[in-house]
Amino acid sequence: xxxxxxxxxxxxxxxxxxxxxxxxxxxxxxxxxxxxxxxxxxxxxxxxxxxxxxxxxxxxxxxxxxxxxxxxxxxxxxxxxxxxxxxxxxxxxxxxxxxxxxxxxxxxxxxxxxxxxxxxxxxxxxxxxxxxxxxxxxxxxxxxxxxxxxxxxxxxxxxxxxxxxxxxxxxxxxxxxxxxxxxxxxxxxxxxxxxxxxxxxxxxxxxxxxxxxxxxxxxxxxxxxxxxxxxxxxxxxxxxxxxxxxxxxxxxxxxxxxxxxxxxxxxxxxxxxxxxxxxxxxxxxxxxxxxxxxxxxxxxxxxxxxxxxxxxxxxxxxxxxxxxxxxxxxxxxxxxxxxxxxxxxxxxxxxxxxxxxxxxxxxxxxxxxxxxxxxxxxxxxxxxxxxxxxxxxxxxxxxxxxxxxxxxxxxxxxxxxxxxxxxxxxxxxxxxxxxxxxxxxxxxxxxxxxxxxxxxxxxxxxxxxxxxxxxxxxxxxxxxxxxxxxxxxxxxxxxxxxxxxxxxxxxxxxxxxxxxxxxxxxxxxxxxxxxxxxxxxxxxxxxxxxxxxxxxxxxxxxxxxxxxxxxxxxxxxxxxxxxxxxxxxxxxxxxxxxxxxxxxxxxxxxxxxxxxxxxxxxxxxxxxxxxxxxxxxxxxxxxxxxxxxxxxxxxxxxxxxxxxxxxxxxxxxxxxxxxxxxxxxxxxxxxxxxxxxxxxxxxxxxxxxxxxxxxxxxxxxxxxxxxxxxxxxxxxxxxxxxxxxxxxxxxxxxxxxxxxxxxxxxxxxxxxxxxxxxxxxxxxxxxxxxxxxxxxxxxxxxxxxxxxxxxxxxxxxxxxxxxxxxxxxxxxxxxxxxxxxxxxxxxxxxxxxxxxxxxxxxxxxxxxxxxxxxxxxxxxxxxxxxxxxxxxxxxxxxxxxxxxxxxxxxxxxxxxxxxxxxxxxxxxxxxxxxxxxxx
Numbered sequence: 017x018x019x020x021x022x023x024x025x026x027x028x029x030x031x032x033x034x035x036x037x038x039x040x041x042x043x044x045x046x047x048x049x050x051x052x053x054x055x056x057x058x059x060x061x062x063x064x065x066x067x068x069x070x071x072x073x074x075x076x077x078x079x080x081x082x083x084x085x086x087x088x089x090x091x092x093x094x095x096x097x098x099x100x101x102x103x104x105x106x107x108x109x110x111x112x113x114x115x116x117x118x119x120x121x122x123x124x125x126x127x128x129x130x131x132x133x134x135x136x137x138x139x140x141x142x143x144x145x146x147x148x149x150x151x152x153x154x155x156x157x158x159x160x161x162x163x164x165x166x167x168x169x170x171x172x173x174x175x176x177x178x179x180x181x182x183x184x185x186x187x188x189x190x191x192x193x194x195x196x197x198x199x200x201x202x203x204x205x206x207x208x209x210x211x212x213x214x215x216x217x218x219x220x221x222x223x224x225x226x227x228x229x230x231x232x233x234x235x236x237x238x239x240x241x242x243x244x245x246x247x248x249x250x251x252x253x254x255x256x257x258x259x260x261x262x263x264x265x266x267x268x269x270x271x272x273x274x275x276x277x278x279x280x281x282x283x284x285x286x287x288x289x290x291x292x293x294x295x296x297x298x299x300x301x302x303x304x305x306x307x308x309x310x311x312x313x314x315x316x317x318x319x320x321x322x323x324x325x326x327x328x329x330x331x332x333x334x335x336x337x338x339x340x341x342x343x344x345x346x347x348x349x350x351x352x353x354x355x356x357x358x359x360x361x362x363x364x365x366x367x368x369x370x371x372x373x374x375x376x377x378x379x380x381x382x383x384x385x386x387x388x389x390x391x392x393x394x395x396x397x398x399x400x401x402x403x404x405x406x407x408x409x410x411x412x413x414x415x416x417x418x419x420x421x422x423x424x425x426x427x428x429x430x431x432x433x434x435x436x437x438x439x440x441x442x443x444x445x446x447x448x449x450x451x452x453x454x455x456x457x458x459x460x461x462x463x464x465x466x467x468x469x470x471x472x473x474x475x476x477x478x479x480x481x482x483x484x485x486x487x488x489x490x491x492x493x494x495x496x497x498x499x500x501x502x503x504x505x506x507x508x509x510x511x512x513x514x515x516x517x518x519x520x521x522x523x524x525x526x527x528x529x530x531x532x533x534x535x536x537x538x539x540x541x542x543x544x545x546x547x548x549x550x551x552x553x554x555x556x557x558x559x560x561x562x563x564x565x566x567x568x569x570x571x572x573x574x575x576x577x578x579x580x581x582x583x584x585x586x587x588x589x590x591x592x593x594x595x596x597x598x599x600x601x602x603x604x605x606x607x608x609x610x611x612x613x614x615x616x617x618x619x620x621x622x623x624x625x626x627x628x629x630x631x632x633x634x635x636x637x638x639x640x641x642x643x644x645x646x647x648x649x650x651x652x653x654x655x656x657x658x659x660x661x662x663x664x665x666x667x668x669x670x671x672x673x674x675x676x677x678x679x680x681x682x683x684x685x686x687x688x689x690x691x692x693x694x695x696x697x698x699x700x701x702x703x704x705x706x707x708x709x710x711x712x713x714x715x716x717x718x719x720x721x722x723x724x725x726x727x728x729x730x731x732x733x734x735x736x737x738x739x740x741x742x743x744x745x746x747x748x749x750x751x752x753x754x755x756x757x758x759x760x761x762x763x764x765x766x767x768x769x770x771x772x773x774x775x776x777x778x779x780x781x782x783x784x785x786x787x788x789x790x791x792x793x794x795x796x797x798x799x800x801x802x803x804x805x806x807x808x809x810x811x812x813x814x815x816x817x818x819x820x821x822x823x824x825x826x827x828x829x830x831x832x833x834x835x836x837x838x839x840x841x842x843x844x845x846x847x848x849x850x851x852x853x854x855x856x857x858x859x860x861x862x863x864x865x866x867x868x869x870x871x872x873x874x875x876x877x878x879x880x881x882x883x884x885x886x887x888x889x890x891x892x893x894x895x896x897x898x899x900x901x902x903x904x905x906x907x908x909x910x911x912x913x914x915x916x917x918x919x920x921x922x923x924x925x926x927x928x929x930x931x932x933x934x935x936x937x938x939x940x941x942x943x944x945x946x947x948x949x950x951x
Contacts, residue, residue: 061094061097065094065098065100065103068087068088069087069103076114088107088114091103092104101137102134102138104134105131105135108128109146111127112125125154132144145174145175149187156193159378161197165194168191172184181218182218184214192205192207199380202419204234208231208234212227215227221260225251225260226251232251232271233270236273236277237420238422239458239460241458249271251267262303264294265295266303268287268288271287272284272291278459281314302335305330305334305347308328308334309328309343312325312327312331325355328354332348341374342378344374345371346383349367349368352364352365352366352367355367356390356393361397368390368391369391371387371390372387372388375387385411385418385420385423386423389426392407393430395407404434408431411430412424412431421457422455422460422463425463426463428454429466432447432451432470436473436477444474445474461498462494462498465494466491468488468518471487472522475487484525485525495518516542519542520588522535522538523538523539523542532620534570535620537568537570537573539608539610540586547724548728551728551732554853555731567727568730574612576726578614579733580729581688582691583611583683584691584729585609585678586610587609587695588608588695589604590606591604605624607674608621611681612726619681621677621678625673632673632696636670636700642663643663667702667707668707670701671708675708675714682718683718686718687922689950693723693724699722702895702938702945704720719919721945724947728884732889735887735949736951738887739856744806744855745785746780746809747809748776748779748783748809749787749809749810750775750789751769751789751811752794752842753791753832754768755831755832757815775907778908794831794832794833795842802854803852805856806856807856810862811904812829812862814826814827814829815829826845828844828879829843830844846879846881852886854888856888857890859888859890859891860892860910862894862898889948890947891946891947892945892947893944894944896943898940898943905934910927913926920949924944
């Protein structure tokens with residue numbers, strides 16, 4: 017990530033103008049004309065020049081630049097005529113100021129240089145010093161760093177000769193700024209440190225804070241983060257003391273960058289948000305762009321790439337508008353990285369190439385190296401390894417030259433990855449180990465985790481599994497140190513997506529050593545972590561406590577199986593890299609399956625997926641297509657697969673993969689529970705409908721539940737105990753008056769559901785209550801009643817979209833409440849449920865796709881997860897768009913059975929068995945899955 021923060025300039029002193037003679041008191045311009053008419057002698061001509069100079073300076077102060085220039089030139093003619101060298105020097109300096117204000121820097125430079133020659137001749141070192149400062153600033157603005165340094169060094173000598181401490185500090189800071197811009201950080205640091213000493217002697221708080229900020233930035237560039245924090249913190253204290261808002265914004269940005277590098281993302285985001293509020297208040301566009309860029313960088317590191325892209329693009333627009341080439345290059349490069357993560361390689365490469373052109377144009381070595389690294393990344397992903405190696409090697413040479421340790425480590429890591437892809441394992445290992453040493457030295461934990469993972473992969477390839485195991489465990493420790501409890505739930509989910517591959521590599525390494533139990537621990541450690549922490553926090557007596565719930569050990573996993581009185585089946589999908597049209601892509605190659613019996617016995621099986629004629633994900637999708645899943649959905653769903661709706665061929669193929677290898681390990685009693693813990697696309701598998709070679713469905717043999725993780729079962733059991741004495745009402749909703757739905761350009765007409773209405777009325781009869789039907793079932797009413805209900809049954813339309821931008825897809829259609837400020841009035845979204853606190857023992861979402869959502873390492877992010885987080889231990893949801901009539905029949909049977917047997921899983925199984933007799937196609941009875949607790 018190419019980070020950036022806005023620069024602070026060291027302001028130099030301006031010249032106090034004045035001639036060698038005292039000036040007369042001057043009134044208005046008419047008085048000046050009278051005095052001019054009477055001037056005869058040389059002394060009078062000198063006074064005439066003085067008077068013209070005062071008039072010119074008044075015009076300059078009023079912004080009348082052309083008039084001031086004309087007046088100063090008249091004065092110059094006079095002082096040259098009478099040979100008044102001091103006056104000539106002052107007037108030339110004043111003319112230089114006007115040209116500088118007019119933007120004519122070369123003309124300004126010409127006049128300042130003439131004035132400088134006169135001051136040197138007359139021995140006026142104070143004016144010589146001030147003029148050198150002006151000349152130095154012009155050279156700096158022209159990007160002529162060598163000349164800037166030469167002039168500032170000359171000025172520095174004068175400050176020491178005349179013992180002008182204040183100006184000496186400013187010049188030292190100016191020299192430090194030039195060396196920083198040249199990326200010569202050791203020299204820059206030397207001068208800034210000298211400047212700080214003088215600023216403290218002269219009690220110049222403004223410049224002291226600026227110099228401390230600059231020193232913090234240099235240590236950040238070097239990757240010496242503790243030192244960077246130390247100096248930024250000192251600077252921030254000064255800015256707050258003197259209420260220097262502009263410089264405070266820069267320091268907050270600097271602190272945010274350091275915390276970002278250290279993986280302390282909540283702290284980084286907090287500092288950047290503070291900085292953004294400040295720079296918006298100051299209307300500082302350059303600073304705003306830099307801060308937006310930095311905020312985007314945190315979202316990028318958290319894996320929230322669309323959010324990152326949005327902020328990068330806002331920053332880019334501002335930087336292009338204000339002509340900030342350095343910032344433009346940085347943001348183009350970062351935008352390219354976001355496109356890369358989203359798989360849009362041509363867009364990524366286009367942005368990187370634009371950034372590279374700019375970095376070369378402005379001679380930014382840091383930017384050039386970072387961009388070359390990024391270009392190499394695209395070429396490597398495209399399988400163009402020679403080009404990738406060339407880009408990475410160029411980047412490495414530059415980072416070594418400018419002593420950028422973090423950049424050097426990244427380049428070495430990237431070179432190692434190319435060697436790995438080329439099968440040159442020993443060369444890869446050497447590069448990775450060099451990179452690791454650097455990242456450990458500078459404390460970049462995220463890069464350390466990446467590099468340790470890469471080293472582990474190499475040892476795996478070499479068959480040195482014990483070494484691979486050590487490196488991968490160390491990588492996991494690095495990853496987990498970054499997943500602070502201070503992160504928001506969605507941030508924990510997204511950051512884990514970038515880290516999941518390490519856990520899968522480690523499972524492979526452990527399985528290769530026949531360490532099946534340890535592999536199970538790692539498989540469990542790799543899923544549902546954000547949900548586990550969320551539930552643990554909500555179950556805590558003091559939710560504000562920073563608890564640290566550990567992943568379960570093998571003994572604790574056995575204990576959970578025993579307490580659930582169920583056989584647990586945990587799946588782990590293991591990918592491997594494949595070449596697809598010259599590109600390296602990751603595809604599932606193995607399926608690991610663990611069976612944990614309630615007695616504590618654990619068995620392990622693995623299935624080779626490479627023999628499949630399609631991908632596992634595609635097999636799951638086509639199994640659903642082939643049974644013709646469609647019905648109660650937001651937009652009309654049609655079957656795109658032309659095969660007959662009642663085809664169960666793919667369900668048999670899934671049974672062969674998922675169930676047949678462990679069939680003899682599952683309980684013989686069909687009433688004994690089996691809890692499946694899926695992963696990736698397996699969350700969409702309709703386990704009850706999997707069919708064996710004899711044509712028997714799995715639900716005919718077993719009582720089935722699902723869960724996102726084994727440890728989640730332990731926590732839902734605790735939720736169950738917390739609400740076991742709930743005496744609330746039963747809330748039943750059916751066929752509410754449908755809201756009008758618009759999602760982007762799509763407009764949905766939600767059709768009434770008469771079957772859902774019949775279903776609700778029948779279920780309400782079971783519990784001697786009244787169902788909320790039609791206009792009675794408003795969102796406001798339903799939400800209020802949900803807070804006290806012990807059973808909640810919602811028979812309506814289910815929607816898969818993220819309507820309010822919560823980052824959690826899914827919604828339930830209810831009757832509109834008529835609130836004008838509610839943009840999706842009538843939709844109860846997953847995001848809103850997430851924030852509720854429910855005491856219901858069971859929630860049934862008798863609607864379409866309510867068990868679906870975004871599939872992540874943390875499980876399915878949608879309605880079901882929101883309900884678990886809201887405190888519900890048992891949830892019944894659907895995996896597809898369900899049929900209105902068959903669903904009403906199944907639900908009625910479910911509650912009829914539940915009244916006779918409080919085991920929800922058994923009740924659901926019996927309801928499915930009854931329903932399949934009347935509706936034989938699995939699409940009509942197999943959509944629903946019970947998540948969580950059975951009793």
